[in-house]
Amino acid sequence: MSAASATKLTELDIAAARAGLARGDFSSVALTEAHIRAMEAARGLNAFVVETPERALEQARASDERRRRKEPARRLDGIPLAIKDLFCTQGVQTTAGSHILEGFIPGYESTVTAKLWDAGAVMLGKTNLDEFAMGSSNATSYFGPVKNPWRRADNKDLVPGGSSGGSAAAVAARIALGALGTDTGGSIRQPAAFCGIVGIKPTYGRVSRWGTVAFASSLDQAGPMTRTVRDSALMLGVISGHDPKDSTSSPLPVPDFEAALGGDLKGLKVGIPKEYRVDGMSAEIDALWKRGIAWLEAAGARAVEVSLPHTSYALPTYYIVAPAEASSNLARYDGVRYGLRVPGESVDELYQNTRGSGFGREVRRRILIGTYVLSAGYYDAYYVKAQQIRTLIGEDFRKAFETVDVMLTPTSPSVAFAIGEKMDDPIAMYLNDVFTVPTNLAGLPGISVPAGLDGSGLPLGLQIVGRPFDEATVFKAAAALEQAAAFTTRPTMLRGA
Amino acid sequence: MAYTIEGKTGTWEAVIGLEVHAQVVAQAKLFSGAATEFGAEANTQVSLVDAAFPGMLPVLNRHCVEQAIRTGLGLKAAINRYSVFERKNYFYPDLPQGYQISQFAHPIVGTGTIVLDMPDGTSRSVGIERLHLEQDSGKSLHDQDPRRSFIDLNRSGVALMEIVSKPDMRSPEEVGAYLRKLRSILRYLGTCDGNMDEGSMRCDANVSVRHAGEEYRTRAEIKNVNSVRFVMQAIEYEARRQVDVYESGGKVVQETRLFDSRNGETRPMRSKELAHDYRYFPDPDLLPLELDEADIERIRASLPELPDEKKARFITDYGLSPYDAGVLVAEKENAAYYEAAVGDAKGRDQKAIANWVMGDLFAALNRTGRDVTDSPVTPENLARLVELIADATISGRTAKEVFEAMVETGKDPGTIVAEKGLRQITDTGALEAAIDGVIAANAEKAAEVRAGKDRMLGWFVGQVMKATGGKGNPALVNELLRKKLAP
The missing domain is CATH 1.10.10.410 (Arc Repressor Mutant, subunit A)
Structure with missing residues (x-):
């Protein structure tokens, strides 16, 4: 296969690749080799912690063999994907972007990745991320920052967003047809917006958390990151469903999300939450938001203003709940059973040495915050209060969804910033999640769709939020948005290639 | 009769409450499928969940929940339809998760009652404060290597019921009676085997002293005492110690103390400075536990006759004294033996059978180290022996000789009497x-x-x-x- 056609293979989306494979236009091995070459060529992005080309080719060969035997095609048969290094993968190092898990090779496979492999997908490698998924820039990874394949005029290296930054960069840079991310406060949607791709966080409970390294258990959800809404619908369909090993996964049946796509939006009511017009939001983002409203109305939907009165409390609430859970979830990394061990004279010293050198600054900051808010004397003032507000935030959405079917908001208050910017100002960094965090607190599905460019030529995303377990409607509205936006600009890195 | 401590400043009474950790009888652990066999080789009964590998999640073992409900019903306690598992956070090498999953603000079982059978035949009630489910930790082994400690995670995640009494006990004797009665109820229910020497029942005692009629004073907690006798000894020592502290002008501090069975003393375990802040919060990996009334009623309907009811029935049906009835029902196997011996036949001397069971039979079993379920003298044969006395075939004195032969040979008494020519002359x-x-x-x-x-x-x-x-x-x-x- 020539270099030119190999490049073309990486330009396909999942749906097109699936069709090409079905027609026999190319093999999964050819498709996979093209992506492995792209992965090798783009190592400068630092998007992967571990590349697994041999395993990818083995899976691709198995897929081609199934096709030769005329077995019914599986839903992702032969499709090369990238996996955030937060999912435990059997026999492949799983680090969560942390020194403390460097060299850890699980003997088990997370439920969601197992579902992907059962559906015939091919694993290219494990993607870089903020350490333990704590960050909005991918700069907290022990394995170094990821570069965004997009650049602005000053040509500085930009962050891909986070924490699923490696996954977003890999999909935007045409290294993978799709990727798996996780989203605790915006970690799929914000990097999707920063890299000009689609990413959905499903309803809490839609996908299993078993085998995914936990950050904040009541908020974490895995989800797909792809270049089209259809591809996300396809991937989410594969990874969704009840898992008896995760007590918080929902027993509800999984609808055919792809079937929900297409058609107009007649009768659909779109809520525009007035509290999301936050101070300091750029005029460009506000303008894009208005364009989004117009696009949905043109597709037949009706936009109405709604109120989510407790929105301004969402971020502080999140930064109590998430660190509280994280401080407990990360207690198991103690140097006793697996991962890094830095010995000491006593067991307390072993803990201090291991955790002190194994965790980075941001992780230690959040463990401290979480420990503090759960401590005797502060628990009621912080943790209990935050839980109460969380309930009120959920109520806000519940009431609003009595009158509207979905909501439209910007995904992020800014575009991708340069690596190094905001690093010494955690509050500014945390503001990245202002539009995404409320849906995690309320457990709702949210999707980011690339919708335009800002003045510096960087992608901007719009977010559709839906009712619990109504991803189908979210996808339908997102597809309409996608069609209207007709976002076709390729990342700076790929232009002229 | 009341237990008191005579001091220089007057008479003191002890105020005692117990926290008993009872291991739930179950094939699998509270939140994982790993087995729970006692005495297995180290680290052979450990799942990825028990060892707290990344991404592992707990899944509640419904059987353990049923066992807790059974126990709650057996303690005449309120079953809470809504309960919550919380994380108790602290670092220790035998606690792989860095937290213990327990119940805190919302336990599965609320207040109940245990009736104590005192040695003098009287009864008194002790309140149950709560019962909750929690995970056991692993075990640190400090004696395997001069420099290092080893960890055995077999016990990690095993289901425990923590049963907390009200501070209703006033003497070591009542504490002994409480533990024996609780063990008896748990064994009747089949929810805990009650073996203190295997650690499947462990006891912490909260002890304070006061002059009668005073408010409660500061208590000390004595941790992890592993026999009824030691608990009684520890309390006796601790109450005396506290009286001495007060009477020499000191103050009792709230602290955790350990009982040293070699010298019979308690000594402080952790200083106050090291007191843990456990940072309890609801475990986000587990949904709140909500119970159906129908499920609770189904379990209630399946409860066996419990010691108190059985004792009452023995008194009415068999004319036994409360003391004798109490002794016979304490172990359900003994009660079953007695009832099998009494049988349905009218005219059998039920009191005589009770005396034989509690006297010669228990002595013989003790002597031969056998269990009542494996007695060489079957209940039927014991009943026949008593009949032989009643119908004057043999005398009471000869009966002792026949009984010993029954213990030795397992033969029925008629055969022994015939073989040995022991039949009474009534001609x-x-x-x-x-x-x-x-x-x-x-x-x-x-x-x-x-x-x-x-x-x-x-x-x-x-x-x-x-x-x-x-x-x-x-x-x-x-x-x-x-x-x-x-x-």
Whole structure:
């Protein structure tokens, strides 16, 4: 296969690749080799912690063999994907972007990745991320920052967003047809917006958390990151469903999300939450938001203003709940059973040495915050209060969804910033999640769709939020948005290639 | 009667509450499928969940929940339809998760009652504060290597019920009675095997002292005492110690103390500075536990007859004293043995059977190291033995001999009596012949009896029994002698 056609293979989306494979236009091995070459060529992005080309080719060969035997095609048969290094993968190092898990090779496979492999997908490698998924820039990874394949005029290296930054960069840079991310406060949607791709966080409970390294258990959800809404619908369909090993996964049946796509939006009511017009939001983002409203109305939907009165409390609430859970979830990394061990004279010293050198600054900051808010004397003032507000935030959405079917908001208050910017100002960094965090607190599905460019030529995303377990409607509205936006600009890195 | 401590400043009483950790009888752990067998090789009963590998999640074992409900119902306690698992956070190498999943603000079982059977036959009630489910930790092994400690995670994640009493006990004896009764109830229910020496029942005691009528004073907690006797000793020591502290002008501090069984003393375990802040919060990996009334009722309907009800029935149905009934029902196997022996047959002497069970049988089992379920003397054979006494086939004295032969051979008493020729002589003619012989040989003494010296009659009975090789029916011998020696 020539270099030119190999490049073309990486330009396909999942749906097109699936069709090409079905027609026999190319093999999964050819498709996979093209992506492995792209992965090798783009190592400068630092998007992967571990590349697994041999395993990818083995899976691709198995897929081609199934096709030769005329077995019914599986839903992702032969499709090369990238996996955030937060999912435990059997026999492949799983680090969560942390020194403390460097060299850890699980003997088990997370439920969601197992579902992907059962559906015939091919694993290219494990993607870089903020350490333990704590960050909005991918700069907290022990394995170094990821570069965004997009650049602005000053040509500085930009962050891909986070924490699923490696996954977003890999999909935007045409290294993978799709990727798996996780989203605790915006970690799929914000990097999707920063890299000009689609990413959905499903309803809490839609996908299993078993085998995914936990950050904040009541908020974490895995989800797909792809270049089209259809591809996300396809991937989410594969990874969704009840898992008896995760007590918080929902027993509800999984609808055919792809079937929900297409058609107009007649009768659909779109809520525009007035509290999301936050101070300091750029005029460009506000303008894009208005364009989004117009696009949905043109597709037949009706936009109405709604109120989510407790929105301004969402971020502080999140930064109590998430660190509280994280401080407990990360207690198991103690140097006793697996991962890094830095010995000491006593067991307390072993803990201090291991955790002190194994965790980075941001992780230690959040463990401290979480420990503090759960401590005797502060628990009621912080943790209990935050839980109460969380309930009120959920109520806000519940009431609003009595009158509207979905909501439209910007995904992020800014575009991708340069690596190094905001690093010494955690509050500014945390503001990245202002539009995404409320849906995690309320457990709702949210999707980011690339919708335009800002003045510096960087992608901007719009977010559709839906009712619990109504991803189908979210996808339908997102597809309409996608069609209207007709976002076709390729990342700076790929232009002229 | 009341237990008091006499001090220089007056009389003190002890105030005691217990926290018992009872291991739930279950095939699998509270939140993982790993097995729970006692004494297995180290680290062979450990799942990825128990070892807290990344991404592992707990899944509640419904059987353990049922066991907790059963226990709650057995303690006449309120079952909470809504309960919550929380994380108790602290670092220790045998706690792989860095937290123990327990219940805190919302336990599965609320307040209940235990009735204590005191040695003098009286009863008194002790309140149950709560029962909650939690995970056990692993075990640190400090004696395997001079420099390093090893960890055995077999126990990690095993389901425990923490059963907390109210501070209702006032003496070491009541504490002993409480532990024995609780163990009895748990064994009846089949929810905990109650073996303190295997660690499947462990006890922490909260002890304070006060002058009668005062408010509660500061308490000390004595941790992890592993036998009923040691708990009683520890409390006795601790109460005395606290009295001495107060009387020498000191103050009792709230602290955790350890009992040293070698010298019978308690000593402080952790200083206050190291007191843990456990940072309890609801475990986000687990949904709140919501119970159906129907499920609770289904479990209630499946409860066995419990010791208190059985005791009451033994008193009414079998005419036993409260003390005897209490002794017989303490272990359900003993009660079952007794009831099998009593059977349905009318006329069997139920009190006599109770005496045989509590006396000779328990002694024989003790001596031979056998269990009542494996007794060489079957309940049927014991009942037959008592019948042989009642129908005068053998005397009470011969019965002891027959019983020992039954213990040794396992044969039924009829066979033993026949083989050994122990049948009582109830043939009047044969006895009269023997009596006539004795009277003839002791004419002088006979004359004295006839002259009114009644006390000599006993001597004649002895002589006749001797002449019949102990087989003469004592009542009949007595009756015939009275006639023949009548004035």
